[in-house]
Amino acid sequence: MFRIIGQTNINFIGARKYAFVLSGALVIIGIIGFIMIVTGKANLGIDFAGGVMVTGHFDRTVTIEDLRSAVAAEFPNAEITNLKDFEKPNAFIIKTKRPETEAEGEQRLATLIKIIESSFAGNTFTLVSEHIIGPAVGETLRGDAQKAILLSLFGIVVYIWIRFDFRSGIAATIATFHDVLAVLGIFYLLGLEFDLLIITALLTLAGYSLTDTVVVFDRIRENLKKFRTKGEFANAVNSSINEVLSRTFNTSLTVLLVVGTLFFFGGEVLRYFSLALIFGVLVGTYSSIFVASPIVVEWEARRPKRFK
Amino acid sequence: MSKQNWRIILTSILVVLACFAFWHTFKLWTMSDTDKEALNERDPGALLTLQQKAIRLGLDLQGGIHVVLRVKMEELDKASREDAVERAIQIIRNRVDGLGVAEPVIQKQGNDRIIVDLPGYTDAERAEELIGQTALLEFKLLEVYDNATLILTKIDSVVHEYEKARTGTTDEDTVVAVEETEEAADSVAEGEEIDILTELMGDSAIDTADMFAFDEEVGLDENERPITSRLQMALYNNRKATNWPGFAAAKKDRELIDKWLNLPEVQSLIPIDVQFCWSTRPEIRNNREVYMLYLVKRKVQFLGKYLENIALGQDSYGGYVVNFALSGDGAAHFAQLTGANLDKPLAIVIDNKVESAPFINSKIRRRGQITMGGSASVKDARNMEIVLKAGALPAPVEIIEKNVVGATLGIDSIKKGFFSSLVGLSLVLLFIGVYYRLSGVIADVGLLFNIFFLLAVMAALGATLTMPGIAGIILTIGISVDSNILIFERIREELRTGKTVRASIDAGYTRAFVAIFDSHVTTLITAGALFLLGSGPIKGFAVTLFWGVTISLYTAYIITKQIFDIRKGYRTLSI
Numbered sequence: 001m002f003r004i005i006g007q008t009n010i011n012f013i014g015a016r017k018y019a020f021v022l023s024g025a026l027v028i029i030g031i032i033g034f035i036m037i038v039t040g041k042a043n044l045g046i047d048f049a050g051g052v053m054v055t056g057h058f059d060r061t062v063t064i065e066d067l068r069s070a071v072a073a074e075f076p077n078a079e080i081t082n083l084k085d086f087e088k089p090n091a092f093i094i095k096t097k098r099p100e101t102e103a104e105g106e107q108r109l110a111t112l113i114k115i116i117e118s119s120f121a122g123n124t125f126t127l128v129s130e131h132i133i134g135p136a137v138g139e140t141l142r143g144d145a146q147k148a149i150l151l152s153l154f155g156i157v158v159y160i161w162i163r164f165d166f167r168s169g170i171a172a173t174i175a176t177f178h179d180v181l182a183v184l185g186i187f188y189l190l191g192l193e194f195d196l197l198i199i200t201a202l203l204t205l206a207g208y209s210l211t212d213t214v215v216v217f218d219r220i221r222e223n224l225k226k227f228r229t230k231g232e233f234a235n236a237v238n239s240s241i242n243e244v245l246s247r248t249f250n251t252s253l254t255v256l257l258v259v260g261t262l263f264f265f266g267g268e269v270l271r272y273f274s275l276a277l278i279f280g281v282l283v284g285t286y287s288s289i290f291v292a293s294p295i296v297v298e299w300e301a302r303r304p305k306r307f308k
Numbered sequence: 309m310s311k312q313n314w315r316i317i318l319t320s321i322l323v324v325l326a327c328f329a330f331w332h333t334f335k336l337w338t339m340s341d342t343d344k345e346a347l348n349e350r351d352p353g354a355l356l357t358l359q360q361k362a363i364r365l366g367l368d369l370q371g372g373i374h375v376v377l378r379v380k381m382e383e384l385d386k387a388s389r390e391d392a393v394e395r396a397i398q399i400i401r402n403r404v405d406g407l408g409v410a411e412p413v414i415q416k417q418g419n420d421r422i423i424v425d426l427p428g429y430t431d432a433e434r435a436e437e438l439i440g441q442t443a444l445l446e447f448k449l450l451e452v453y454d455n456a457t458l459i460l461t462k463i464d465s466v467v468h469e470y471e472k473a474r475t476g477t478t479d480e481d482t483v484v485a486v487e488e489t490e491e492a493a494d495s496v497a498e499g500e501e502i503d504i505l506t507e508l509m510g511d512s513a514i515d516t517a518d519m520f521a522f523d524e525e526v527g528l529d530e531n532e533r534p535i536t537s538r539l540q541m542a543l544y545n546n547r548k549a550t551n552w553p554g555f556a557a558a559k560k561d562r563e564l565i566d567k568w569l570n571l572p573e574v575q576s577l578i579p580i581d582v583q584f585c586w587s588t589r590p591e592i593r594n595n596r597e598v599y600m601l602y603l604v605k606r607k608v609q610f611l612g613k614y615l616e617n618i619a620l621g622q623d624s625y626g627g628y629v630v631n632f633a634l635s636g637d638g639a640a641h642f643a644q645l646t647g648a649n650l651d652k653p654l655a656i657v658i659d660n661k662v663e664s665a666p667f668i669n670s671k672i673r674r675r676g677q678i679t680m681g682g683s684a685s686v687k688d689a690r691n692m693e694i695v696l697k698a699g700a701l702p703a704p705v706e707i708i709e710k711n712v713v714g715a716t717l718g719i720d721s722i723k724k725g726f727f728s729s730l731v732g733l734s735l736v737l738l739f740i741g742v743y744y745r746l747s748g749v750i751a752d753v754g755l756l757f758n759i760f761f762l763l764a765v766m767a768a769l770g771a772t773l774t775m776p777g778i779a780g781i782i783l784t785i786g787i788s789v790d791s792n793i794l795i796f797e798r799i800r801e802e803l804r805t806g807k808t809v810r811a812s813i814d815a816g817y818t819r820a821f822v823a824i825f826d827s828h829v830t831t832l833i834t835a836g837a838l839f840l841l842g843s844g845p846i847k848g849f850a851v852t853l854f855w856g857v858t859i860s861l862y863t864a865y866i867i868t869k870q871i872f873d874i875r876k877g878y879r880t881l882s883i
Binding site for chain 2: 002004055085086087088105106109127128129130131132133134136137140144145147148149151152155156159160163196197199200203204206207208210211214215218219222243244246247250251253254255257258259260261262264265266267269270273274277
């Protein structure tokens with residue numbers, strides 16, 4: 001039998017005070033990040049903020065600086081990325097956000113393309129893709145994304161409430177919110193861009209983190225049938241966490257293998273999506289051990305549940 | 309029969325179904341680009357059908373155009389706002405149809421928006437022309453039948469020579485195609501009756517078998533009539549017993565005929581004052597989808613902008629009619645036009661496509677009525693109404709969102725997505741195989757089943773695979789493997805308590821089930837929320853995640869258990 005993690009008996013529950021401090025800090029950063037997104041002050045992708053984006057490649061070498069100074073007069077806030085892993089060299093993505101009116105998008109795109117094409121004499125720019133997103137479209141998308149998050153979290157609370165009990169439902173939801181907010185906070189701190197794909201990643205990691213939590217809760221439920229005496233609740237929870245630790249670790253490792261591959265080989269489109277998931281898996285694993293179960297323990301300590 | 313046998317039968321059935329669903333995708337994906345070109349050259353319809361039946365690739369993977377339009381309601385008065393969006397959609401649909409896009413999507417979003425997706429189509433300028441331009445509705449006369457057949461016969465011989473030069477000999481496919489057409493022709497024998505009613509008479513009808521054009525009279529072998537053998541005479545005026553050049557062509561033949569008609573040597577045979585125009589939409593004739601091909605005189609007889617008060621109605625026989633009135637300037641002109649061309653068809657042409665070519669039954673002054681053919685549905689009539697309205701009252705649109713993804717970027721993405729999926733999958737298979745030994749290999753088999761079934765379901769549903777969709781598949785891998793990890797860890801625990809191998813396997817599966825089930829349901833809830841509220845690529849992600857997770861419950865739990873159950877007694881277990 002090949003094992004990475006054997007039978008353990010780590011006192012996870014005992015460390016909950018430290019965990020609460022760390023988690024509290026993560027959540028606060030996350031909430032700040034969330035407020036910034038809602039108010040439109042965070043670094044939003046063009047699908048949320050509205051704007052134009054051009055992808056293309058040049059025949060001969062051009063540096064990001066050359067390109068930036070070429071467009072700077074008309075588009076001082078243009079963001080330029082070098083697409084290093086594109087099959088052709090000298091490929092770039094040029095983005096500018098938020099045209100003032102919807103009709104302006106078309107014009108801005110045309111101007112941008114014209115500037116890029118005409119700035120480098122004798123060096124042809126081949127357009128690969130172009131995008132325009134009106135600000136109203138961005139707002140709708142943002143609203144829909146927020147609704148999707150709330151709807152899925154609500155559905156999950158109800159489900160866990162039905163399957164376990166109310167406090168587990170609440171604890172699982174807190175843990176899930178914690179994970180989503182933590183990753184959101186990390187992204188905000190790193191100044192990374194929020195787009196639709198990141199929201200998708202956040203929802204996916206919510207699903208993953210919940211799976212982890214549910215697996216632990218399931219084991220707690222099973223173990224509580226064995227240890228019915230009062231006062232052993234914390235112990236039962238702790239040994240449950242230890243029992244499923246090997247599974248938690250292996251699953252997280254598998255998912256990390258997959259999202260890690262996506263991160264390294266998935267190309268520009270999926271880079272931040274997979275990065276969010278990598279953070280998500282790490283935070284989700286942490287929260288199923290240090291957040292969800294300790295909350296249930298605290299709750300039990302204050303308002304003990306009667307066992308039938 | 310035992311439970312075990314039933315499960316094996318069920319799995320076998322699922323595998324057969326999955327192979328069936330996945331077959332077209334497999335064929336398309338394994339086809340090289342040159343093969344695709346060759347097929348397209350031979351029979352453009354076949355490649356399109358194959359693409360439609362295979363898993364569709366999103367814009368991000370194959371390139372294409374996604375546009376969101378807003379109808380500028382503020383430029384329209386209150387009355388014409390009502391179905392402005394429908395009018396604009398109808399016009400765009402007319403134009404997009406025939407571009408050769410496998411799965412165009414044109415749909416209304418909200419109150420004033422229209423989404424247009426043209427996967428695989430990357431000519432942005434042409435597309436914007438198609439989408440943004442104002443509709444042009446014109447009335448034109450048709451060329452007389454005898455001239456049309458004369459022209460077509462000449463074209464036939466030129467095309468025949470062209471094909472002979474191109475292929476060397478008459479190839480098999482042509483012969484087969486001709487035979488099919490002949491068969492279909494026989495089945496058209498009992499035609500539809502036409503209502504000859506009010507001012508203008510509606511859609512024409514095929515009447516009797518002896519009406520088929522071009523037969524014996526030309527005295528040529530079928531192979532020597534590549535175009536006419538694919539056409540059936542379909543516009544016949546019962547009252548006057550005359551033929552008009554409106555021909556039905558099977559939907560699948562349209563592209564081929566178009567290609568021939570556009571050859572320079574064919575174009576030079578067509579007189580300057582006439583042109584071939586297709587109908588706007590395919591229609592069902594004798595259970596076949598056909599497009600109508602008309603030979604239209606180029607001269608514009610009347611403009612749609614003079615039409616007013618266009619409304620759908622029913623006549624006293626219960627058939628559908630479209631009523632219209634003519635504005636002051638237009639009325640006299642229209643009366644003159646209809647008076648001079650009684651019993652001739654008048655083609656209603658929108659953006660160079662023929663909406664319909666009803667016969668003129670009487671001189672029309674202020675009010676007119678178009679009677680739809682006896683078999684026309686309310687939908688056909690409504691389409692006609694919308695087209696007339698769109699021509700009379702164009703709905704101005706502006707582009708508020710546009711994504712043009714070049715084919716090269718798409719190919720780049722799909723390569724990366726495919727490559728990273730493959731690497732990720734291999735790493736997982738390897739890890740599980742090494743960690744759980746033989747049991748891990750069983751889990752790997754379950755995982756491969758999962759991915760295969762997922763692709764098959766996507767093909768069967770006609771779902772679109774996008775880059776986030778690929779991410780969804782990759783996440784499915786994680787969830788599927790998690791189920792097996794849960795089970796195996798449980799089996800190990802049971803083994804440690806000293807149970808027999810058989811009892812440990814059974815207990816492991818039973819006890820892990822609750823956790824597996826709950827975790828699957830919670831992921832399904834997330835996928836559901838994303839599907840309901842997400843758009844475009846997010847929806848694609850939700851769809852793959854949803855099916856991946858659902859299938860994983862079967863493949864990771866039931867199929868792997870089946871494999872374990874093949875052997876009754878275990879002395880040791882490789883886990």
